[in-house]
Amino acid sequence: MNNTLLYEQLQLICCMIAVGALLFVLMDIVNEIGIQAKWKKRYHIIAEFMTVLLLGFCMCVFLIMRYHGLLRMYVVFALILGAILYARLLRQYCIHVLRVLAKGSLWIYGKTTTILLLPWKMLYRHVFCRAKKYVQKMKQHRQELKENEMDAVDHLEEII
Numbered sequence: 001m002n003n004t005l006l007y008e009q010l011q012l013i014c015c016m017i018a019v020g021a022l023l024f025v026l027m028d029i030v031n032e033i034g035i036q037a038k039w040k041k042r043y044h045i046i047a048e049f050m051t052v053l054l055l056g057f058c059m060c061v062f063l064i065m066r067y068h069g070l071l072r073m074y075v076v077f078a079l080i081l082g083a084i085l086y087a088r089l090l091r092q093y094c095i096h097v098l099r100v101l102a103k104g105s106l107w108i109y110g111k112t113t114t115i116l117l118l119p120w121k122m123l124y125r126h127v128f129c130r131a132k133k134y135v136q137k138m139k140q141h142r143q144e145l146k147e148n149e150m151d152a153v154d155h156l157e158e159i160i
Contacts (some may be wrong), residue, residue, distance in 0.1 A: 012067055013078040019062075020082025022054055032102035097109065 030051050034044045063075075086094075 001027060009074075012075060015066075016075050016078035017082035017085065020079040020084075021090070022082075023059075023079075024083050024086045025098070027051060028091065028094070029097050029101055029105075030086035032098050033105060036099075036106055037101045048128060122123070 027048065030047050034047060039047070126127075
């Protein structure tokens with residue numbers, strides 16, 4: 001083996017160690033977001049599943065684009081090694097940063113939805129709610145007219 005091939009394989013191993021640690025970091029961020037947002041267990045499962053799908057797809061695209069789809073056992077072991085290193089050594093030091101990231105992402109989500117949904121909320125409040133009240137008022141008015149007609153018919157029957 002020549003030096004460039006060894007260097008590429010060493011670079012791939014280091015990259016996969018970093019990717020393994022990054023996978024666990026992202027899963028911890030999703031977990032912290034779930035805790036901060038007070039998700040139900042079903043939402044946790046869905047979020048983790050979608051995260052795993054997205055990360056798996058991104059990793060496959062990364063491997064195909066960067067290393068032409070090279071996936072050998074040492075690459076998988078490097079990925080697992082990165083995950084283990086993060087879980088055993090770095091998780092306890094990163095948890096505070098992950099909580100801040102989760103709070104920040106939830107704050108950004110709240111502000112974004114407020115800005116994006118404001119026109120729809122205003123439309124609902126000023127158009128649809130008023131239309132709903134108007135329709136209810138018309139139905140109530142028709143119901144009162146029917147009751148008045150029925151009272152008039154009953155009154156005429158009593159007279160006869």
